[in-house]
Amino acid sequence: MALETRVLQADEWDVWYDQLELAFGGVPESPEERKLYRQLTETERSLGVWDGAACVASAGAFSFRLSVPGGTLVPAAGVTMVGVSPTHRRRGILTSLMRRQLDDVRAGGEPLAVLTASDPAIYGRFGYGTATYGLAVDIDTTRVRLSVPPGTDEVTLRLADPEEVLADCERVYARLVAGRPGMPARQPGWEQLALLDPPGTRGSGSPLKCVVAEGAGGEVVGYARYRVKPDWDLKGSDGKVEVADLDALDPAAYAALWRYLFGIDLTWTVRAHRRPVDDPVLHLLSDVRRSQARMRDSLHVRLVDLPAALEARTYGAPLDVVVEVEDAFCPWNAGRWRLAADAEGTAVCTRTEAPPELELSVRELGSAYLGGITLTSLAAAGRVRELRPGALSEASRAFAGDVSPWLPHGF
CATH class of the missing domain: 3.40.630.30 (Gcn5-related N-acetyltransferase (GNAT))
Known part of the structure; x- marks a missing residue:
């Protein structure tokens, strides 16, 4: 029987959540915790994969407003409740859920998706970068x-x-x-x-x-x-x-x-x-x-609408740099972008045909986005490539924040 992916209905929540508990080892949560998360679940943003009558995978999102450098509260999808049944792993189900979810986030106008990772190695391939530590x-x-x-x-x-x-x-x-x-x-x-x-x-x-x-x-x-x-x-x-x-x-x-x-x-x-x-x-x-x-590691950040995300935050120094961005999973972000920030930190991000001055993937942009991970440290690890002398230090100073970003609680 073919697998079916669909938006969660309210009366399916218990079966859907049972599958999630199974994916995380099968230890039932307390009735109090289960009740709270049922109340917090946004069913219209929750996906289930069904094999006949059995739910075999899940993914959800919360509608957050996340603080970014400068103090703006940016709409962000808080990705959560992601799990695949042990009987259905290694079939591409997680990739299909991430594909559907990020398409939905983009259609909903949220510039960012964020998550906390049970296994950090999983989400880098979908463009999430570690942006905060606890x-x-x-x-x-x-x-x-x-x-x-x-x-x-x-x-x-x-x-x-x-x-x-x-x-x-x-x-x-x-x-x-x-x-x-x-x-x-x-x-x-x-x-x-x-x-x-x-x-x-x-x-x-x-x-x-x-x-x-x-x-x-x-x-x-x-x-x-x-x-x-x-x-x-x-x-x-x-x-x-x-x-x-x-x-x-x-x-x-x-x-x-x-x-x-x-x-x-x-x-x-x-x-x-x-x-x-x-x-x-x-x-x-x-x-x-x-x-x-x-x-x-704590919060992982994924830029879904790259120019909107980069324009939503402020920058700590004037900046004018052309960045070549690799983003295979969300190709609408890929290509060359000119990011220009004035003395007040306000930025404009537009497509350009000018020669690139920095090269990096959207994952590195996610890591640097909240100001806690420097572009220079990522470059030292070979994750960012400088093509114009001085471009790296200029961009790294502009992206860096005065305080370390912080996620105070999980989701």
């Missing part, structure tokens, strides 16, 4: 001290029910989005992801806790969500604090929240994963070596 730290609070800035002692901290202060925390998050490329503006319903706390996923940890930082007028200016994992051995207590989220609007509130987490009784380790790689906490620590800092 930092993880395991801080030994018995050996590491914090050096906090002036004003930290004036910050008021208050323990609160995570749900009761959710709106205040979301206002803090919303004020930070434009200043950090890679952050998605929170669409309705996505605020609930931060509260997802199934008992079965806590291990030996506590329910989710929240502490808020308040300024002089009582306004919430920062928050941390965390759980405590008590533990004991022959030497005594060996508890750990696991940080889920920490955001703040000023250095004093930021430092006050970290100091609070460091001081929780009967705990000697603070763990925080999925932090920006330039997280200011690294500059508060007395000993980074004992914080076991490490990185892993």
Whole structure:
């Protein structure tokens, strides 16, 4: 029987999601997580591949607005829920889903597609480039001290029910989005992801806790969500604090929240994963070596409408360069483009017949797009070729950002 690819119907969601769980090892998600993702699923943007009555592959997309350098929120397809049944792999099904999905993204007018990769080796061949990394730290609070800035002692901290202060925390998050490329503006319903706390996923940890930082007028200016994992051995207590989220609007509130987490009784380790790689906490620590800092890839970016994407962001230096772009999977992006940015960072990207000055693939453009991966580093790896002396350094300076891009949560 021929395979059929079609848009998901609402009454097919359970079968479709069961297939996704099977593709990722067959371990059922918690009822709470499954319920939330059913609510967040955009069925009109979800594809299923069917072999008779059986769903054998899936791919979906969320309608995001992603912060890019300059603070603009750019429409982006958040590619998600991609999986192929073990019985139907190596048949070109994934390639056909990526083809259909990117065609749909282009038709919908979204300049970007983004994803987090279960296996980073898979998506490069479809033009996705690693654009952000996440930092993880395991801080030994018995050996590491914090050096906090002036004003930290004036910050008021208050323990609160995570749900009761959710709106205040979301206002803090919303004020930070434009200043950090890679952050998605929170669409309705996505605020609930931060509260997802199934008992079965806590291990030996506590329910989710929240502490808020308040300024002089009582306004919430920062928050941390965390759980405590008590533990004991022959030497005594060996508890750990696991940080889920920490955001703040000023250095004093930021430092006050970290100091609070460091001081929780009967705990000697603070763990925080999925932090920006330039997280200011690294500059508060007395000993980074004992914080076991490490990185892993996070957001992968794919330019779907190349000129629209390049014109949507701003640039850190004037630029006038002709780029030869290779894009076999989305050939409408391939060819020569002149990218010109003025002193204010505003850019125009147009097709040209002028001689190329840089050569690269759309994958490298995706990596450099948010400003965290430099074109010079990609060139050192042989991924970008300079054809006019000076063009590489000019373009690399223009693309680079002031802060590292960051994806604060998965999807």
